[in-house]
Amino acid sequence: MDAVVIGAGPNGLVAANALADAGWDVLVLEAQDTIGGAVRSAEVIAPGYVTDLFSAFYPLAAASPVIRDLHLEEHGLVWRHAPSVVGHAFPDGRAAVLHRTVEDTAAGLDADHPGDGDAWVELHRQWTAVRGPLLDALFTPFPPVRAMLSVLRTQRAAGLLDLTRLGLTPVRRLGSENFGGDGGPALLAGNAMHSDLPPDGAGSGFFGWLLCMLGQDVGFPVPEGGAGVLADSLRRRAEARGAQFRTSSPVTSVTVRGGRAVGVEIAGGGSVRARRAVVADVVAPALYGDLLPRDSLPAGLLRDLDRFEWDGGTIKVNWALDAPVPWRAPGLAGAGTVHLGVDNDGLLEAAKDIALGRVPEHPFLLFGQMTTADPSRSPAGTESAWAYTHVPSGLEWQPDALARHVDRMRTSVEEVAPGFADHLVGEHVQSPALLEEWDANLVGGAINGGTSGLHQQLVLRPTPGLGRPETPIEGLFLASASAHPGGGVHGACGWNAARAALATQRTGRRLRRALVGTAWERVLRDPRSPR
Incomplete structure (x- = not known):
């Protein structure tokens, strides 16, 4: 084989496609008995109810030039959209809704507080001014020189400073600066909470703004038939170009x-030779700590890995309902994603509890209405739904503690959708341990391959270095969400790793050693490092 790809998650699948497109012989090895990693679906509750087992809505995939240029619609992928994108349910029965058009979103916010509609339009104007080069910068290896030059060309000095400030501002501050009502801040903060950044954390404003604007731009689409269809389309495309797959390996x-x-060596005694590259869709601590001999790695890298920080854990509950969710706020009926459980102040309290290692008494929930977005997910007149919530990392979830927290989650839904429990056909719970059992990259239920905090982003991801997929081992490339640009189903980590592997072959081993090896030596130089 020219290349072995470890892991058939979305990044591994994208890497396999890129390498196969270049004419390489590619073998993808997946530990689970099915491909997809955190992009899988199954009927786990009741017949006819399709559940997305991990990720579900895909704004980053829809916006990603990497995914778009693979033309997966030719291999079975069909995107579906809910009538509206995101809603935030307040405990008092009100709701804020991000609609498919910026005009409708602005009108709803303005009805809640005059002037907030104009503020939303202004945030969207900032987005449209930098959309193309910003997405290129996000999804290309660091440093994204060409993309950043394009941003500089489109922005005057004042605009560039405003954009930089937005990127660093906590989402709580971003909301209060721009809006007088509750709706705009809730939409921004709820979307920021898709990451592990707290509402008062630096950079959280950027995450909230990015996801809101992507929702306004491309929506929060879902694959028709289930999340697994996205993974299957990636596999079919790669196989059409000669890539091979082995599961349970x-x-x-x-x-x-x-x-x-x-x-690589495979459990059970098998081995596969890779003539050109090994591409690892594996979280950084597992790659460097488990799969590589320690004496092959610089001591500085090993010390930095001791400081690697995971994002928080996750508990996910899946439900089958015999009717639509009975929301108190009618505007939530058409929203594919609903944020609920707390108001703007409650978001901060829940984040503080998690930071202090406490399980929130009033958790923030991300709730998905999958049949609302894609009618094929359950019988007509019913709903396939789920909710997940962040919890502190590292906790041991005994059955009674898990049951209590699931009760909290169910109660939170019931408060904004009275009668919800009366429509339950079945329930399926995924604890942090079960999430990791089904996908080893989700360590302790961490879904982003490591914290999204600024101290572990860009050149600091996964450890202080280049922010690139190259590793200190020649011919080995990091393709998981532990690499830049991090978590989310966008394929960029896999694409960047594959392109780096191809570039190595084009430039030659000697040139790579001169360029990349020197950079690693500057960053990781240590007299105790192996030579």
Whole structure:
């Protein structure tokens, strides 16, 4: 084989496609018995009810030039949209709704507080001014020189400073600066909470603004038939170009000879040789801590890994309902995604509890109405739904503690949708441990491959270095969400790793050593590092 890809999650699947497009012989090894990683679906509650087991809505995939240029519609992918994108349910029965058009969203916010509609339009204007180059900058290896030059060309000095400030502002402050009512801040903060950044954390404003504007731009689409259809379309495309797949084949180690990755060992005694590259869709601590011999790595890197920070854990509950969700606020009936459980102040309290290692008594929930977005997900007149909530990392969830928290989640839904429990056909709970069991990259239920905090982003992801997919091992490339640009189903981590592998072959081993090796030596230089 020219290349072995470890892991058939979305990044591994994208990497396989990129390498196969270049004419390489590619083998993808997946530990689970199905492909997809955190992009899978199944009927786990009742016949006819399709549940997305992990990720569900895909604004980043819809906006990603990487995914778009693969033309997955030719391989079975069909995007579906709910009537509206996102809603935020307030405990008092009100709701804020992000509609499919900026005009409708602005009108709703303005009805709640005059002037807030204009503020939303202004945030959207900032987005449209930088959309193309900003997305290129987000989804390309660091440093994104060409994309940033394009941003500079489109923005005057004042505009660039405003954009920089927006990128660093906590979402709580961003909301209070721009809006007088509750709706705009709730939409921004709720979307920021898709990451592990607290509402008063630096950079959370950027995450909230980005997801809101993507929702306004491309919506929060879902694959018709279930999340697994997205993964299947990626597999079919790769196979059409010659890539091969083996499931139930966990990789136990990467073989290193003379400082170069030359293959992998598989559980049960098998091995595969890789003539050109090993691409690892594996979280950084597992790659460097479990799959590689320690004496092959610089001591500085190993020390930095001791400081690697996971994002928080996750508890996900899946439901089958015999009727639509009975929301108190009618505007939520058409929203594919609903944020609920707390108001703007409650978001901050829940985040503080998690930061202090406490399970929130009043959790913030992300709630998905999958049949509302895609009628194929359950029988007519019913709903396939789920909710997930962040919890502190590292907790041991005993059955009674897990049951209590699931009760809190169910109660939170019932408060804004009275009678919800009366329509339940069945329930299925995914604890942090179960999430990790079904996808080893979701360590302790962490869904972003490591914190989204600024101290572990860009050149600091996964450790202080280049912010690129190259590793200290020649021929080995990091393709998981632990690499820049991080979590989310956008394929950029896999694409960047594959392109780096291809570039290595084009420029030659000697040039790569001169460019990349020197950078690693500058960052990780340590007299105790192996030579």
